[in-house]
Amino acid sequence: EIVLTQSPATLSLSPGERATLSCRASQSVTNYLAWYQQKPGQAPRLLIYDASNRATGIPAKFSGSGSGTDFTLTISSLEPEDFAVYYCQQRSTWPLTFGQGTRLEI
Amino acid sequence: EVQLVESGGGLVQPGGSLRLSCAASGFTFSNYAMSWVRQAPGKGLEWVSTISGSGDWTNYADSVKGRFTISRDNSKNTLYLQMDSLRAGDTAVHYCAQIGGYGSPPGSWGLGTLVTVSS
Numbered sequence: 001e002i003v004l005t006q007s008p009a010t011l012s013l014s015p016g017e018r019a020t021l022s023c024r025a026s027q028s029v030t031n032y033l034a035w036y037q038q039k040p041g042q043a044p045r046l047l048i049y050d051a052s053n054r055a056t057g058i059p060a061k062f063s064g065s066g067s068g069t070d071f072t073l074t075i076s077s078l079e080p081e082d083f084a085v086y087y088c089q090q091r092s093t094w095p096l097t098f099g100q101g102t103r104l105e106i
Numbered sequence: 107e108v109q110l111v112e113s114g115g116g117l118v119q120p121g122g123s124l125r126l127s128c129a130a131s132g133f134t135f136s137n138y139a140m141s142w143v144r145q146a147p148g149k150g151l152e153w154v155s156t157i158s159g160s161g162d163w164t165n166y167a168d169s170v171k172g173r174f175t176i177s178r179d180n181s182k183n184t185l186y187l188q189m190d191s192l193r194a195g196d197t198a199v200h201y202c203a204q205i206g207g208y209g210s211p212p213g214s215w216g217l218g219t220l221v222t223v224s225s
């Protein structure tokens with residue numbers, strides 16, 4: 001099973017700042033890595049797929065990078081609605097797995 | 107617009123059964139692998155099962171293998187999850203989602219349906 005480790009567990013920033021979230025895989029997932037945003041009481045929403053492709057309707061302030069085992073989600077100039085929990089997920093190998101999440105808080 | 111609407115959740119006793127459904131619209135259902143993902147209260151996301159677009163291929167998490175069965179009816183644009191021998195540890199919001207597998211890309215999620223296993 002591929003284990004995805006997200007860091008940090010909690011990230012405390014202010015509106016207007018830049019957020020950098022990390023996801024490290026225990027073995028290569030090539031570029032089959034997605035990022036999701038989940039707000040309290042809501043379903044997850046796809047932000048990035050295949051490491052660096054923004055999903056439909058996702059603003060350009062969200063960007064993804066990386067390949068192999070190390071991936072990064074960057075959110076430029078945080079807005080109040082960006083404070084949420086972010087998960088990474090790999091679809092390279094069964095079983096599909098998620099990271100434990102990074103909580104982005106004000 | 108893609109819509110995924112789950113139904114069938116509720117309260118069930120340990121050892122009982124439940125069948126979840128997910129009605130899909132806004133895309134060509136048979137072209138996409140579909141999955142169930144669950145989230146226990148206050149916890150992270152856990153993949154449960156995935157079925158290929160044709161329905162010929164399925165895969166399960168070890169935690170549910172032998173107890174849960176995923177299926178789909180492409181003529182009705184509906185995904186199912188038959189849940190048997192339910193345990194307290196299965197208590198979670200269950201989401202119908204496009205998270206990849208079998209060559210399909212990730213995409214949309216439903217709002218989820220809550221399954222509570224308790225006596």
